[in-house]
Amino acid sequence: MSPQRASSAGVQPLTTVGHPTPRIDAVERVTGKARYTNDVQLPGMLFARVLRSPHPHARITSIDVSNAHALPGVKAIVTHENGQVVWGSGSVAGGQQYSDEIKKITTHRRYTFNNPVRFVGEPVAAVAATDRHTAEEALHLIRVTYEVLPFVLEPEAALAADAPKIWPEGNLAVNNRNEPQPQVQRRGNVEEGFKASDHVFDARYSTAFVHNAQMEPRSAVAQWDGDRLTIYTPTGGIANCRTDMARDLGIPQEKVRVVCQYMGGNFGNKNQNQDADLIAAVLAKAAGAPVKLELSRKEDYIGMHGRWPTVQHYKIGVSNDGTLKAIQLRGFSGMGPYRKNSGAIAGTELYQCPNVESIVTPVFTNKTVSGNYRGPEFPQGFFGIQSMMDDVAAALKMDPTAFILKNMTRKFRDDTPYTNYSLEECLLRGMEMVRWKERWRPAGTDNGRLRRGLGVSFMAFRSGVGRSNAVARVNAKGDYTIHVGVTDVGAGAKTTMGVIAAEALRVPLSKVQVVWGDTETCPYSVGESGSRTTIMTGYAVIEAAKALMVQIAEQGLPAGDRVLTASSNPNPTVQGAVRNAFGAHFCEVEVEADTGRVRVTRYVTVHDCGRIINPLTASSQIVGGATQGIGMALHEDLVYDRRSGVPLTPGYYGARVMTHQDAVAIENVFIETDDGYGPYGAKSMGESSKVPAPAAVSNAVFNAIGVRVKDLPITRDKVLAALGGRA
Amino acid sequence: MSPTISRRRFLEGTGAAVVATTIAGPSGAQGTADITGTPPHAPGARTTRISLTVNGTARQIEVEHRWTLAETLRDHLHLTGTKIGCDRGECGACTVLVDDTPMYACSQLAIWMDGRHITTVEGLSANGQLDPLQQAFIDHDAPQCGFCTSGQLMSAKALLAANPAPTIDEVRAAMTGNVCRCSNYAHYTEAVLAASRQTDRRRV
Known part of the structure; x- marks a missing residue:
């Protein structure tokens, strides 16, 4: 299936780029030959399992592993007493784990095993045995005594003066200078803005913890050869994972090899190492044998990370004609007890407004750890602010598209121009597709059992250029090889790199081989996170190809067994402009007034992701992201028991991810552009379609029932409560 | 065999x-x-x-x-x-x-x-020959990360054996026990429908 595509002027057709191309590794993916981490079996390999805390906050007073050690088949056991390694990227000041400087100053150290334990699911011990059942049995034989401590689950409650302290300094997460300060952005003066407004509105919105829930449960295989470590692990960034492993284990980078050939989904915060990698490495060293550590689905849900839950208080000042005068956000993000990432809340930048103040406070809680999940701070913030603005438009009796067209960003923060601007085109195109002007009716017009609604949202999303590396080679037969440090987490990066290389080298794709997923054979490449792979590594591929073609022009193809090699390390920048991807989503719903059931009946997306390198895989990315966003809007939640602090719904059933029968057909149009940056003008894509989706669904439900459900997910009970409250 | x-x-x-x-x-x-x-x-x-x-x-x-x-x-x-x-x-x-x-x-x-x-x-594939379902999965870019793909294939295989010409709703119902977190559901159902049309033609 090819998506519809509309080209803006200036996008010249190319030979290989821009044509629907099946993945170069598609046969491996449909025959079971693709080798994922857990498919690795090594001679003499042991199996490892992790014992996890049943308490949300507790001090370990004793831990007795003697019975477990005595079980035949058990080869090694590690706990906080004998296997404590600093996990540098597990918790860092400000959540900026990619910076060595920030790592040095951080005071909130997270170890592979911590005492006290601070969330249900935190590792307490790990066992390696000759088979997984013996390892599991051994976990039951470890005797741990805990001194149970008071806990706190919600970010606002965690800031109360009498809240249990998760860290000695308190629960306000520190910034990257180790200061307990919220993240503050200001322009203009909001108080002046409110004074100058005809109307001032305020409201509170919240979003839930949503897990990445990639299909591949985490595992890691560690093998030592003397002082050299090979680690097979699902990582989106083999190079960053290697740096992390070397730093945490205190060994030189050259002694670490990271392999990830196939990865069963990423969706965020995997451009690094994980505690499972370190635990596997420590166990393998202790046992003197290779170790495969496996996490169960439940452990993956509560032991890794998911999207940080947020509380967002907005105060909006607006004039009679709907022009924004002031935007104020006071936001709180629940980070769990460790700062795995930023905890930011995006969205104020979507609007033109002279007076903006955003104060976001990431807070430590005793829930599972929060981290990046597909557009880390965007879907939450875009849901909050675009629901708020939709409510403001309704209060002013304005068509929401008119409100958006009047107030949406035209320059970045009203100041810096964009490299190209297609946001208005995206909106107008989508309005045409759903026949908005004919079909939109004010919120709550329907009064029957079945209430129909139409909602809109939009996005502007970072699409920056930056440094990456690639190596290109050619042999005497004219076969080309491209070496890139990508792992292909599912988005199709390997194929994208091949297509870009074929275009740049002016050869058919069949003449290009891509080498990937192994630090032994690949140069450093920016890892697969932040929708950067195509833009940054794709650009490096073009530069390497160009350099190789210069050599070929000068020397001809190499003779015999010789190869020509060219490498590139470009670091392009954008001068005097901001590079963004743009898009608009339109959602139609039917709400059953008697049951509260919401059904998405039509979903239209329009995206400017620059030039589309491979329309086939691009449409998969857009459809998948939007569908995940609908799930976040309507179902997904990790529910906690408030009295025990235990997560109740870790898993696919409990957290209610989208299934075949939930999924709707997503109609997508690409507005193709070429702003002269990136590989042939390609912009960010992987996160694009996720970030505006919850807002579009929220606005459609509001339009259907005339009442706003302000807390995600929009489940039946909340819809019924909203309708009951109105009657 | x-x-x-x-x-x-x-x-x-x-x-x-x-x-x-x-x-x-x-x-x-x-x-x-x-x-x-x-x-x-x-x-x-x-x-x-x-x-x-x-x-x-x-x-x-x-x-x-x-x-x-x-x-x-x-x-x-x-x-x-x-x-x-x-x-x-x-x-x-x-x-x-x-x-x-x-x-x-x-x-x-x-x-x-x-x-x-x-x-x-x-x-599923015999002598290097892909099953029509496998080829349809490739053509429609049904697998993204590919981790759920084997399961999707086997459910689809059983469906087409029992019902060679399913409707889209029948495909969704038969495969709804196969979660795809990449959420490429539409591509999976399109691929199964395409394979069923192809198999149907060969049968006729």
């Missing part, structure tokens, strides 16, 4: 002369991992020898009573195309055909498989 051949037809074709071509099972002493990376039996574990047919090949294997079919296929028969996504009957990544019926291999014990015929993703 056709990977989808029924058990009855298989028995008719080969009579009683079914010879176990492989005796799989832990070869190392108890408590030591063997050189292939196959985990050994746990010390003292209760085991039973079973005979089953996997992708048309008769196999015998000494299984621990607690082994699931999924781990037996992956760890002991080295058929790692079957993936374990949840190991508790929620996601369908481990779906295989047991006597032509799609089942979650994580929720079947290996000892229940004595005398059964199992088809895994490795059994």
Whole structure:
């Protein structure tokens, strides 16, 4: 299936780029030959399992592993007493784990095993045995005594003066200078803005913890050869994972090899190492044998990370004609007890407004750890602010598209121009597709059992250029090889790199081989996170190809067994402009007034992701992201028991991810552009379609029932409560 | 031998002369991992020898009573195309055909498989020839990360065997036990419908 595509002027057709191309590794993916981490079996390999805390906050007073050690088949056991390694990227000041400087100053150290334990699911011990059942049995034989401590689950409650302290300094997460300060952005003066407004509105919105829930449960295989470590692990960034492993284990980078050939989904915060990698490495060293550590689905849900839950208080000042005068956000993000990432809340930048103040406070809680999940701070913030603005438009009796067209960003923060601007085109195109002007009716017009609604949202999303590396080679037969440090987490990066290389080298794709997923054979490449792979590594591929073609022009193809090699390390920048991807989503719903059931009946997306390198895989990315966003809007939640602090719904059933029968057909149009940056003008894509989706669904439900459900997910009970409250 | 051949037809074709071509099972002493990376039996574990047919090949294997079919296929028969996504009957990544019926291999014990015929993703293509479903999955970019793909294929295979021309709603209903977190559901259903049209044409 090819998506519809509309080209803006200036996008010249190319030979290989821009044509629907099946993945170069598609046969491996449909025959079971693709080798994922857990498919690795090594001679003499042991199996490892992790014992996890049943308490949300507790001090370990004793831990007795003697019975477990005595079980035949058990080869090694590690706990906080004998296997404590600093996990540098597990918790860092400000959540900026990619910076060595920030790592040095951080005071909130997270170890592979911590005492006290601070969330249900935190590792307490790990066992390696000759088979997984013996390892599991051994976990039951470890005797741990805990001194149970008071806990706190919600970010606002965690800031109360009498809240249990998760860290000695308190629960306000520190910034990257180790200061307990919220993240503050200001322009203009909001108080002046409110004074100058005809109307001032305020409201509170919240979003839930949503897990990445990639299909591949985490595992890691560690093998030592003397002082050299090979680690097979699902990582989106083999190079960053290697740096992390070397730093945490205190060994030189050259002694670490990271392999990830196939990865069963990423969706965020995997451009690094994980505690499972370190635990596997420590166990393998202790046992003197290779170790495969496996996490169960439940452990993956509560032991890794998911999207940080947020509380967002907005105060909006607006004039009679709907022009924004002031935007104020006071936001709180629940980070769990460790700062795995930023905890930011995006969205104020979507609007033109002279007076903006955003104060976001990431807070430590005793829930599972929060981290990046597909557009880390965007879907939450875009849901909050675009629901708020939709409510403001309704209060002013304005068509929401008119409100958006009047107030949406035209320059970045009203100041810096964009490299190209297609946001208005995206909106107008989508309005045409759903026949908005004919079909939109004010919120709550329907009064029957079945209430129909139409909602809109939009996005502007970072699409920056930056440094990456690639190596290109050619042999005497004219076969080309491209070496890139990508792992292909599912988005199709390997194929994208091949297509870009074929275009740049002016050869058919069949003449290009891509080498990937192994630090032994690949140069450093920016890892697969932040929708950067195509833009940054794709650009490096073009530069390497160009350099190789210069050599070929000068020397001809190499003779015999010789190869020509060219490498590139470009670091392009954008001068005097901001590079963004743009898009608009339109959602139609039917709400059953008697049951509260919401059904998405039509979903239209329009995206400017620059030039589309491979329309086939691009449409998969857009459809998948939007569908995940609908799930976040309507179902997904990790529910906690408030009295025990235990997560109740870790898993696919409990957290209610989208299934075949939930999924709707997503109609997508690409507005193709070429702003002269990136590989042939390609912009960010992987996160694009996720970030505006919850807002579009929220606005459609509001339009259907005339009442706003302000807390995600929009489940039946909340819809019924909203309708009951109105009657 | 056709990977989808029924058990009855298989028995008719080969009579009683079914010879176990492989005796799989832990070869190392108890408590030591063997050189292939196959985990050994746990010390003292209760085991039973079973005979089953996997992708048309008769196999015998000494299984621990607690082994699931999924781990037996992956760890002991080295058929790692079957993936374990949840190991508790929620996601369908481990779906295989047991006597032509799609089942979650994580929720079947290996000892229940004595005398059964199992088809895994490795059994779908014969002699390097892809099954029409596999080709349709490629053409429609159905797999993204690919981790749920084997299970999606096996559910689709069973559906088309029972219903060669399903409607889109029938495809969704038959495959709704197969979660795809990349959420490429539309591409999966389009691929199954395309394969069904192709198979239908060949039948006519």
